Amino acid sequence: MSINVSTTFIAVDDHDKALAFYRDALGFEVRNDVGFEGMRWVTVGSPDQPDVDVVLEPPVADPNASDEDKEAAAVLLAKGLLRGVILSTDDVDAAFEQVRATGAEVLQEPTDQPYGVRDCAFRDPAGNMVRLNQAQ
Secondary structure (H helix, E strand, O other), X not given: OOOOOOEEEEEOOOHHHHHHHHHHHOOOEEEEEEEEOOEEEEEEEOOOOOOOEEEEEOOOOOOOXXXXXXXXXXXXXXXXXXXXXXXXXXXXXXXXXXXXXXXXXXXXXXXXXXXXXXXXXXXXXXXXXXXXEEEX
């Protein structure tokens, strides 16, 4: 028996800005773009991993959520306090330059870490931290 990651979710507050980052800066492909009850979900993923989807969704993807809960999630997202994502690459320095060239907010330039990776970090347009790492 095997269990694999198939789908993961990242909260975003503006899908078009998120697409500019995940599609244009990172090179992910758009796999799906659907709206429902005033919300929008966009599925993206690496062309090299066709079986793993990343869903860009509203901070609270429940149409029955209270206005108070929606506001609380929006505040946490704006502060960058929701969880980020770690992506791997075979050339972190080239990936860093590619993403930086799009104007993305740099949090950390490529650095050799004591735990065996070389990595860098950006903030996506919604405030989520996105780390790119390369095994050493």
